[in-house]
Amino acid sequence: MTPIVFEHATKRYGGITAVDAVSLHIEEGEFCALLGPNGAGKTTCIKMLLDFTRPTSGNVFLDGLPSTAPPARSHVGYLCENFLIPPHLSARAYLKRAAALCGMSGASAARRIDFLLELVGMKDRCASPARTYSKGMVQRTGLAAALVNAPKILLLDEPVSGLDPIGIRDVRRVLEGLKPDRVTVLLSSHLLSEAEKVCTTAAIINRGKLALRESMENLLEKGGSLEDIFMQTVQAP
Amino acid sequence: MKKISSVISIVRFTVADELHHKSFFALLAVCVLLIIALRGCYRSGYVVNGRRLDGIAVAWHTALAAYHAVAVFGLFAAMIFANRALRRDRDNGTARFILSRPVSRLHYCAGKVIGTWIIAFAFMFLLHAAVFFMTLTVGGGTLPLLPVASLACGINLAFIVCLFCLLSTALAEFASLAAGAAVVGVSFISDSIHAVVHSSVVQSALLPAGSPQTFTASWWRIAWPKVAALQYYGASLIKGEAFVTMGPIHPLANVAIYAVLLFAILVWRIEREEL
Numbered sequence: 001m002t003p004i005v006f007e008h009a010t011k012r013y014g015g016i017t018a019v020d021a022v023s024l025h026i027e028e029g030e031f032c033a034l035l036g037p038n039g040a041g042k043t044t045c046i047k048m049l050l051d052f053t054r055p056t057s058g059n060v061f062l063d064g065l066p067s068t069a070p071p072a073r074s075h076v077g078y079l080c081e082n083f084l085i086p087p088h089l090s091a092r093a094y095l096k097r098a099a100a101l102c103g104m105s106g107a108s109a110a111r112r113i114d115f116l117l118e119l120v121g122m123k124d125r126c127a128s129p130a131r132t133y134s135k136g137m138v139q140r141t142g143l144a145a146a147l148v149n150a151p152k153i154l155l156l157d158e159p160v161s162g163l164d165p166i167g168i169r170d171v172r173r174v175l176e177g178l179k180p181d182r183v184t185v186l187l188s189s190h191l192l193s194e195a196e197k198v199c200t201t202a203a204i205i206n207r208g209k210l211a212l213r214e215s216m217e218n219l220l221e222k223g224g225s226l227e228d229i230f231m232q233t234v235q236a237p
Numbered sequence: 238m239k240k241i242s243s244v245i246s247i248v249r250f251t252v253a254d255e256l257h258h259k260s261f262f263a264l265l266a267v268c269v270l271l272i273i274a275l276r277g278c279y280r281s282g283y284v285v286n287g288r289r290l291d292g293i294a295v296a297w298h299t300a301l302a303a304y305h306a307v308a309v310f311g312l313f314a315a316m317i318f319a320n321r322a323l324r325r326d327r328d329n330g331t332a333r334f335i336l337s338r339p340v341s342r343l344h345y346c347a348g349k350v351i352g353t354w355i356i357a358f359a360f361m362f363l364l365h366a367a368v369f370f371m372t373l374t375v376g377g378g379t380l381p382l383l384p385v386a387s388l389a390c391g392i393n394l395a396f397i398v399c400l401f402c403l404l405s406t407a408l409a410e411f412a413s414l415a416a417g418a419a420v421v422g423v424s425f426i427s428d429s430i431h432a433v434v435h436s437s438v439v440q441s442a443l444l445p446a447g448s449p450q451t452f453t454a455s456w457w458r459i460a461w462p463k464v465a466a467l468q469y470y471g472a473s474l475i476k477g478e479a480f481v482t483m484g485p486i487h488p489l490a491n492v493a494i495y496a497v498l499l500f501a502i503l504v505w506r507i508e509r510e511e512l
Binding site: 047050051052053070071072073074076078080083084085086087088097098100101102103145 | 242243246249250254257329330331333334335336337338339340341511512
């Protein structure tokens, strides 16, 4: 079963086509970088997967189910762009909420939360309210919340935006740690160097259309860096 | 079972988030102060035409006035809580956080509406309980059906919560507050005129003894949400008086039907909303 499937998915907002007949299959254990310039349709693709918005035409499947079915999100973790935490909540309280929504409670949830707080380096500040957190700390808490249910599919929209180099390295380390568990990751990012380091495949979207889909190895064998290939793809007429 | 637990979780989040708002405690403090201020009314020795009024009767009427005042405070509180419940979730990322989990939008709406209703009802019921105990201890009288009347007003709060949650998805903050308040305001004007016209005092002054009451309300007044009428129905329970309904539908049924209808429209809207 392919965890993430787009079948001719199109999303129009009035006269504007944000996503244009995208067909994309992301296999189990694949770390796919979803790349593209601003407004290319990357976030809309992720929103369609989570049923935050519905395709105008075509189909989107998540974990083998239509993305509109709530059970499709049972084994999914998600970190959105410009992630926010209600300012009165601490990281621990926020993770408890995430665990409760995934049906986790009691000692197993507490153990998982402790493990994740340690993993993302938020153990020391886990009791402070989020209003006292830096952007990086909020982002780390968001990553922990995305991982709370030990997801099979992880959707990350700009996960390192606002992070300092140490934070970026930590996120990379966390993601690398998921590879042995065959977690499927769809990572939307503008940071091409990070995508190149973490991901095994890349999909470049330009003006709503899937312009390129290739393994990272093949792309880099063609010569140059991911940045060169990205620029060639998005600047092509 | 999992579906119910997700609704319960959302109810808990909604209540906890509301309790972190300073305005909740500010509103509660103002209302408690007003109730405490009523203590003087219970204790005063009123003299009319040279005759001292019965203390228990004064306490009873004061408590009835307090019942109405608290019911109106409850409506205001429900308006404020409901107007920001969904808006706050959209603004601080909670809606995305919840709906990225295996939670349907129906359960999300149910959790938000129930949570907001619980906090608004608890707010009103606590104040009604304060009136009940003050009447008992300071006034020396009892209002055995005040809790039942408070429960009836709870149906009003369910309507208000559904109305303001729905309006908040379509209008800006102030506009939704104004539109919802207008709906409630019209209800109070229409139902209050009806209540006054059908009061025993007015009836005995206007109609010759034994002549039948005539009912001439226009259709829109009969169909309008009977928020105030339901509150007056609660008062009639306390007073032990008969209640004259406007039209064939009892205010309890009228408000309950509207609440269910508005909830259905809210779910329909949220199902189509983009996050």
